[in-house]
């Protein structure tokens with residue numbers, strides 16, 4: 001009896017926790033429409049206070065955009081683009097009915113209901129809930145998130161050591177809360193553990209599959225830091241609790257449903273899904289809607305954006321070398337060639353939308369037929385990201401990108417050769433990396449660039465490379481090279497091929513040396529086999545010489561056992 005009462009007493013807190021869990025579940029389901037348009041401001045603030053951590057934030061790159069100058073008559077070919085920036089992405093509409101998006105609110109709703117294997121579960125469950133905008137108070141929400149403990153983070157045992165060490169260092173610097181200490185501990189342990197205690201890598205199984213009444217973002221990911229804030233949303237560096245790998249999670253800043261942002265968010269997801277995997281396009285893993293915000297899980301590029309790299313170089317008084325510029329141009333062209341080959345255009349190519357991977361090997365890259373990352377000058381890989389403006393070439397719905405990189409023909413609504421608009425923007429991007437002054441948003445300078453006049457650069461580029469850059473800005477679209485042509489261009493290929501050849505020669509020499517060493521060992525082994533008396537201890541009978549082996553090849557010892565052979569084994573000539 002005494003034992004039974006003890007058990008009951010011990011059970012009481014667990015029952016209370018269970019009850020809490022159930023009530024939180026109810027609470028959670030009721031918050032589905034908190035971000036509905038009528039309450040967007042509050043929700044946005046709530047979101048900001050909840051999700052944005054006061055951690056390191058990369059310098060914000062202001063990228064004003066054109067304010068949807070949709071219908072423009074040819075007479076609008078004025079000297080200065082009339083379009084005034086600050087930008088269409090942010091224009092949240094007050095009601096779904098007013099939505100100007102070509103994907104109407106109804107379709108968005110339907111999209112959430114379509115039950116395909118690729119439809120995120122969270123999206124489906126959310127869609128099945130009533131659309132009433134039952135709001136929960138800030139306090140309730142706080143309670144909900146405070147009471148539930150997030151599952152721990154698994155440490156991926158396949159993470160290369162260098163990456164793991166970097167993560168551990170970052171972990172130490174980030175000053176995490178007690179809740180996530182476990183991850184830090186296991187991460188640290190994984191660096192020092194021996195083979196016998198490799199089990200320590202793996203958390204108890206129940207943790208990996210446990211269901212928690214948290215948002216998908218919080219239950220599946222551990223947020224490490226905010227790595228960028230764009231017009232559309234904020235991007236967080238996160239570790240996925242299950243696989244222990246890093247991802248860039250992009251979350252729209254404002255509630256989506258019924259807003260113009262909805263179209264952009266969907267465009268980005270559609271484009272990523274269609275594009276699949278290419279070494280020069282930021283990889284997409286998953287997307288879902290949460291509290292009416294779109295969340296996109298992408299590959300994390302450890303070198304940040306090209307824009308950040310340009311700013312950093314500038315501060316250090318350095319410039320991208322011509323070889324690096326050629327790599328940049330070639331690799332982004334490869335990504336564009338792929339995008340264009342699928343009948344799509346990016347329409348927002350600029351330094352802040354090109355990302356750098358510094359550990360391509362670790363990320364399993366360099367598998368493209370077209371390239372070999374051994375041949376890149378800086379050993380980094382450039383990738384095209386931010387697909388929010390992607391549209392198809394056949395039936396373009398052009399949401400113009402940043403006016404600083406906008407081709408003149410797009411401003412004049414000539415959409416007959418949109419891939420060349422990407423090439424124009426790429427030309428300006430490479431010029432910026434070469435040290436060109438910031439691109440103008442309008443005015444005479446803006447026009448002179450569109451007339452094919454290159455800006456002054458602080459470094460001397462070779463004549464062939466300069467004229468190649470010049471051709472990217474050519475106002476005559478037929479003279480502006482295509483991505484396909486750029487990928488084959490000798491100016492870009494020559495050096496790269498030379499570097500690859502040199503690298504292959506080095507590797508060949510290493511292999512030759514290894515072969516020579518093996519041959520030497522083999523010779524020694526043969527020698528030892530031919531003069532066995534010298535090496536055998538006294539009293540031991542020498543084995544039969546090669547020449548005196550029985551003709552049938554019968555073995556003298558171990559006749560009944562399977563024969564295993566190895567090089568360098570005296571007694572068995574090869």
Ligand SMILES: Nc1ncnc2c1ncn2[C@@H]1O[C@H](COP(=O)(O)OP(=O)(O)OP(=O)(O)O)[C@@H](O)[C@H]1O
Nearest residue numbers: 063228230231232233235248299300301305352386
């Ligand atoms: N995959 C990634 N890896 C590393 N950093 C990233 C990644 N995605 C985004 N970032 C960082 O976040 C910033 C904003 O990202 P992104 O361009 O996707 O958002 P955005 O809201 O569309 O921005 P904008 O409208 O200004 O182009 C980038 O400039 C970069 O610094």
Ligand SMILES: [Mg+2]
Nearest residue numbers: 230352353386
């Ligand atoms: Mg961007």
